Amino acid sequence: MTQDAVTVRAPAKINLHLGVGRPRPDGLHPLATVYQAVGLYDDVSVTDAATWSVALAEPVAGVPLDDDNIAIRAGRALAEHHGIDRAAAITIAKGIPVMGGMAGGSADAAATLLALDRLWDLQTPDDDLLRIAGTLGSDVPFALVGGTALGTGHGQLVTPVDDASSVWWVVVLSDEGLSTPAVYRHFDELSPDAPAEPPVPDALIEALAGGYADEIGDLLANDLWPAARDLRPDLVDVEVALRSLSPDGVLLSGSGPTLLMLHEGVEEARAAAADLTERGYRCTLAPGPVAGAHVVTYA
Numbered sequence: 001m002t003q004d005a006v007t008v009r010a011p012a013k014i015n016l017h018l019g020v021g022r023p024r025p026d027g028l029h030p031l032a033t034v035y036q037a038v039g040l041y042d043d044v045s046v047t048d049a050a051t052w053s054v055a056l057a058e059p060v061a062g063v064p065l066d067d068d069n070i071a072i073r074a075g076r077a078l079a080e081h082h083g084i085d086r087a088a089a090i091t092i093a094k095g096i097p098v099m100g101g102m103a104g105g106s107a108d109a110a111a112t113l114l115a116l117d118r119l120w121d122l123q124t125p126d127d128d129l130l131r132i133a134g135t136l137g138s139d140v141p142f143a144l145v146g147g148t149a150l151g152t153g154h155g156q157l158v159t160p161v162d163d164a165s166s167v168w169w170v171v172v173l174s175d176e177g178l179s180t181p182a183v184y185r186h187f188d189e190l191s192p193d194a195p196a197e198p199p200v201p202d203a204l205i206e207a208l209a210g211g212y213a214d215e216i217g218d219l220l221a222n223d224l225w226p227a228a229r230d231l232r233p234d235l236v237d238v239e240v241a242l243r244s245l246s247p248d249g250v251l252l253s254g255s256g257p258t259l260l261m262l263h264e265g266v267e268e269a270r271a272a273a274a275d276l277t278e279r280g281y282r283c284t285l286a287p288g289p290v291a292g293a294h295v296v297t298y299a
């Protein structure tokens with residue numbers, strides 16, 4: 001069935017575990033990460049057009065509005081894969097913080113792939129979509145899959161894991177972003193002895209299968225945290241504030257600077273967010289795990 005417009009919603013991600021190895025010859029770092037999709041979303045709408053364009057539903061600083069936008073790169077990659085000469089007008093409603101370590105750009109790329117596949121009735125096999133996603137960015141395949149998943153390779157190889165937990169994250173936002181390449185570069189300076197292949201976090205994967213929020217909280221880990229802390233010493237105060245409320249379950253989101261705190265129930269998460277807001281921190285709540293990119297409207 002052909003459509004005039006398709007809107008796809010894609011979630012933010014966090015890394016419950018982010019194990020990082022020493023850089024490979026291509027410069028990328030081998031990862032053993034456990035991704036979780038959480039309930040902050042970007043909505044991407046596409047319609048047919050003579051030329052590629054991208055616009056924001058509402059202005060947001062830091063998002064390129066030209067060919068550098070990863071959504072346009074995704075659209076072009078899909079068209080090229082199918083050998084078709086078509087273009088689209090893309091509109092993005094951003095709900096995911098920009099440069100926050102929550103993979104907002106990756107969510108937009110995944111959403112664009114799915115939206116254009118449906119708009120143009122391309123019926124791209126999932127394996128092909130995942131492969132194209134992996135050429136756009138390390139986190140893009142996970143944004144298609146969602147839920148909770150193990151990420152290996154440079155993060156692009158995604159295997160769903162059994163997750164019986166259902167938790168709420170207090171998400172502490174930062175007014176300034178942090179550059180992912182800069183954090184990886186500083187990680188290299190701090191960790192010359194990083195392993196060639198970081199180990200898979202078996203204990204965390206077991207805790208997820210059992211749905212044990214307390215155990216999951218104890219097992220959260222992020223190898224990029226020391227590098228992010230060095231580049232952004234202001235994050236230490238935020239971490240101290242979070243740990244004063246709950247010593248476990250505090251985590252840096254990806255390469256940062258967003259910080260996270262795990263709660264089993266929404267009421268305790270709300271109370272913690274209210275406390276932090278009173279102390280001047282900017283917070284929101286997000287449930288996890290949630291679904292990957294999915295169509296929300298056809299028109």
Ligand SMILES: C[C@@](CO)(OP(=O)(O)O)[C@H](O)COP(=O)(O)OP(=O)(O)OC[C@H]1O[C@@H](n2ccc(N)nc2=O)[C@H](O)[C@@H]1O
Pocket residue numbers: 015018027028029030031033100101102103104106136137138139140153154155180181184253254255256
């Ligand atoms: C750190 C993580 C953790 O999930 O997420 P964010 O904090 O960015 O959301 C990811 O590894 C980021 O993935 P993503 O943002 O898709 O990165 P890419 O576009 O593939 O790469 C951007 C840059 O990050 C560095 N990079 C990325 C992935 C990787 N395994 N090793 C790297 O060294 C490289 O400098 C690369 O040029």
Ligand SMILES: Nc1ncnc2c1ncn2[C@@H]1O[C@H](COP(=O)(O)OP(=O)(O)O)[C@@H](O)[C@H]1O
Pocket residue numbers: 062063064068069070071092097098099100101102103104105106108178180254255256
């Ligand atoms: N659609 C997009 N949304 C957000 N950022 C984008 C987009 N396209 C390209 N970018 C660029 O990607 C970089 C990373 O942004 P983002 O994905 O929000 O952060 P992170 O890598 O920390 O998760 C930024 O420098 C931004 O300018």
